[in-house]
Amino acid sequence: MKQTASKAIFTLFALCVTTMLLAQEGGTGAGSSSILTYSLIAVAVLIFFFLVVQVSDNLLAIEAKQIGISEDGESNSTASSGGFFGNLFKPSLPEYVDESEPVYVLRRGHDILLEGEAEPQIDDSVQATTYAVQPPNFIGISPIPKMVVDQGAEVKAGDHLFYDKKRPEIKWVAPVSGEVIAVERGAKRAITAVTILADKEQQYRELEAFDYQNADRSALVDYLLDAGAWTLFRQRPFDIVADVSEVPRDIFISTFDTAPLAPDLNFVVEGSEAAFQEGLNVLTKLTSGQVYLGLDARKDKQPHKAFTEAENVSKRWFHGKHPAGNVGVQIHHIKPVSLNSKVWTLGVQEVITLGKIFTERRYDATRVVALAGAELEKPAYVKTKIGAKVSDLVKGNLKNDHVRYISGDVLSGKRKAEDDYLNFYDDQLTVVEEGDDYALFGWLLPSFNTPSVSNTFPSAIIPNMKFKAETNMHGERRAFVVTGNYEAVTPMDVYPQELMKSILIGDFEQMEGLGLPELVEEDVALCEFVCVSKQPVQQILRQGLDTMREQA
Amino acid sequence: MKKSLLNLFKKIEPDKDKSPFLHTAYDAFFTFAFTPNMVTKNGVHIRDGMDLKRQMVHVVIALQVLYLFGTYNIGHQHFVALGEYTGFLEGVHLKLIYGLIKIIPIFIVTHVVGLGIEFYYAYKKGHGVEEGFLVSGALIPLIMPPDIPLWILGVSVAFAVWIGKEAFGGTGMNILNIALLSRVFIFFAYPTYISGDEVWIAGIEKAAEGGYFAQAYGGVYQFFDSIFASIGLSTFGAGGNAVVDGYTGATPLALAAKEGWGAVTAEYSTAQMWWGTIPGSIGESSKPLIILGTLFLIVTKIADWKIMVSMVFGAAFMALLLNAWGATEFMEVPWYYQFYMGSFLFAMAFMATDPVTATSTATGKWIYGFLIGFVGMIVRVLNPAYPEGWMLAILFMNVFAPLIDHYVLQANIKRRAKRLTAIAKTQDEEGTSAPAPAQAQA
Secondary structure (H helix, E strand, O other), X not given: OHHHHHHHHHHHHHHHHHHHHHHHHOXXXXXXXXXXXXXXXXXXXHHHHHHHHHHHHHHHHHHHHHOOOOOHHHHHHHHHHOHHHHHHOOOOOOOOOOOOOOEEEOOOOOOOOEOOOOEEEEOOXXXXXXXXXXXXXXXXXXXXXXXXXXXXXXXXXXXXXEEOOOOOOOEEEOOOOEEEEEEEEOHHHOEEEEEEEEOOOOOEOOOOOOOOOOOOHHHHHHHHHHHOOHHHOEEEOOOEEOOOOOOOOOEEEEOOOOOOOOOOHHXXXXXXXXXXXXXXXXHHHXXXXXXXXXXXXXXXXXXXHHHHOOOOOEEEEEEOOOOOOOHHHHHHHHOOOOOOOOEEEEOHHHHHHHHHHHHOOOOOOEEEEEEEOOXXXXXXXXXXXXXXXXXXXXXXXXXXXXXXXXXXXXXXXXXXXXXXXXXOOOOEEEEEEOOOOOEEOOOOOOOOOOOOOOOOOHHHHOOOOOEOXXXXXXXXXXXXXXXXXXXXXXXXXOOHHHHHHHHHHOXXXXXXXXXHHHOOHHHHHHHHHHOOOOOOHHHHHHHHHHHHHHHO | OHHHHHHHHHHOOOOOOOOHHHHHHHHHHHHHHEEOOOEOOOOOOOOOOOOHHHHHHHHHHHHHHHHHHHHHHHHXXXXXXXOOOOOOOOOHHHHHHHHHHXXXXXXXXXXXXXXXXXXXXXXXXXXXXXXXXXXXXXXXXXXXOOOOOHHHHHHHHHHHHHHHHHHHOOOOOOOOOHHHHHHHHHHHHOHHHOOOOOOOOOOEEEOOOOOEEEOEOOHHHHHHHHHHHHOXXXXXXXXXXXXXXXXXXXXXXXXXXXXXXXXXXXXXXXXXXXXXXXXOOOOOOOXXXXXXXXXXXXXXXXXXXXXXXXXXXXXXXXXXXXXXXXXXXXXXXXXXXXXXXOOHHHHHHHHOOOOOOOOOOHHHHHHHHHHHHHHHHHHHHHOOOOOOOHHHHHHHHXXXXXXXXXXXXXXXXXXXXXXXXXXXXXXXXXXXXOOOOOOOOX
């Protein structure tokens, strides 16, 4: 809204200047001075009109709030359009968007277009043999969980592997059947991975039938804890493994991923529609509020029917650039979280796993993972399980061996070595080139292959240009200097840079007030990307979240 | 070529432990030639190509046309005052050389002093040399009068960098604009060198018995004279000529302050003021070239256009008020002509938009820019002591910028709290609830 208004003002200003110049050209004759007068009047009328529209728009909004119609429909109009000019410049939404459901048009953000997008087909030739469950993937659990099985034990998929020492009811289960070949330990004897060599023929631990429709919540919770499904729920604020004692206010699921080279979830859900719906049904039993589904209103193609025709959920459309697909951004617009109101988030594939516990009565850890990145010969999707080994997935598929493996996307994913494993919640493996090379006069020369939001690069004038990413810093770390570019890529009512400063100085009240509980790393990842001072924004944010979690 | 240059650089790298200061200096030049080969560690894996060096260098690029014009205008004003080569394109070689002889020492002194302090602190604190002074160093010569004594310049730059920046922790930490701080230092410590009618045209001296004369041309000029003479061009000569009749050396603003717009137009045409062939600080005069630089900064998104636009509105608003009031002749100067005089555009494009000292929030920027325009016009028109207002207005608002940001953030905090209470309330009432609207920002 503010941006549009600013643009309008700027146009007026330009008009003003040209008028003055025109008047000057003509000298000081009588004819030209009347032109000047008339144009000034015209400008004044325009400004007046603009002011009237603005004021009345605000008055309308206030009035609407007073008579209590600021419900779904109304929130839709304020959130998405933001006043008269917002409506004027509203992007045309695709036809399939059902306007009776709220649509949020997010204007800020940035899509980083990279080479190496995964082809929408499953590559069956890729089969991982080793899998791991990695305790460091889970925030908020004790670093040394209590093992249930030992090295060398044979497990079935769904058998308990370990549990949290602080909260023993939360159990982690094996994603595949096979032999536990190692319990890897890191610093201070913390368990970093429990690795399993998969059997050729997968065996599953058969779960008992459970009628969740007629059971009470606590029985359902006990059942899910035993089945190992609890770790599928992540709780905001802090993005931790959900509290067993807490009933989430709402549950949020984003059905599209806008991150660079992210998997197309419409393709991923194909064939698991029933399980997805079943998962949603289970979730409605777990929350006191609603299950919200964030739908993609950006593309020409309609999202998958499993999403648009899902039942028992509230649907919200989102139109905008990355990070519009981040669940955190969607929560912010639908119904923000705070320290006192906790919500859960799940990915689409986690919902499917949850659904299959009831449709197939087994813990099915199948994940469709996108192998993407310019350094792969054949970027494609593969069907594997949670925590597959990186080297198994990329075997024979590399163009170049000077690469970095990333579990997740290039913005918020985690760096992995070749013999590491994909993280629990990730459904993407990105491979990009290591950029440890010097660039001559990097501060001046127009480089074509550098993704940037800045217009000082020639690529800014080529729309939809795809880049071959590499991992160079493109500069050295400095203090915060430039302002406003974090905000330009964050479609939320937050001030990320001020928030970072308040974290660095440890101002607890300011952190909370500025909305730290609403954010996790992926929501500010784009800020870190654009940061001119090369600050580690995600790391600072997590530092703030950790202090806040300790205090709370 | 890149490889061999890299190897050359690596060969001459001084030892970090034996000579740390040399190494700091080496590092500054090395990172200037080559973007380091550092890769991302944790957090994002790819980074935007923009870094602080690139950011700063683009401001310097935007200033280049002003350097060119400013240099030439030093010479042009000098000869116009003497009644020689009064056409803009007459005696080009003399004007250019004259300007260069004036501006190069100013540029060198600014950078030697400023960068010297920067390098020293970088070595002391053991970090890389920061880029902040790239811009400050390019701006300072442009806001000085052409005849500024070099020792005063050196002292003022040292004051600005030392007290204004390093004392606060270096680039990104300063509260006041460095370039303006060096100017304001001269303004209050050595006012006769930077205000009044006699400082804006280079090389003109007041004779003891009254009347103005050109200074004698010294050895450097004689050197160029010999070159010009050999290729058949006109020469500087010995100097010491008297100025033309009616010479005052006053800038349009000084004239307007005394006798209003009529006195200004008697001396300078509006076209002259627009194109910038008038006396003044070195870089402030040419309006089209400043606008060109402004557009460059806006298109590349280096500077924030919100501050510029709101500053124009603030100044125009105050000027209109003054027109309506009309108590003095200066107040009656039509509001749009206020933009033709003085350094408004330069201050708007390059001074007010300094991201470190400006407000950091979008709303804050609107307020900040507007108030600079508003206060600056008050200082310009209503204050008899100070001929121009932007330097003081910007420094004044620099001090207030954190306060403006504080209130914008408090508003954000309140808005968030309100939304959360509204949600909690509906939750309590209904069990399940309807969403509250997200606020404007997005």
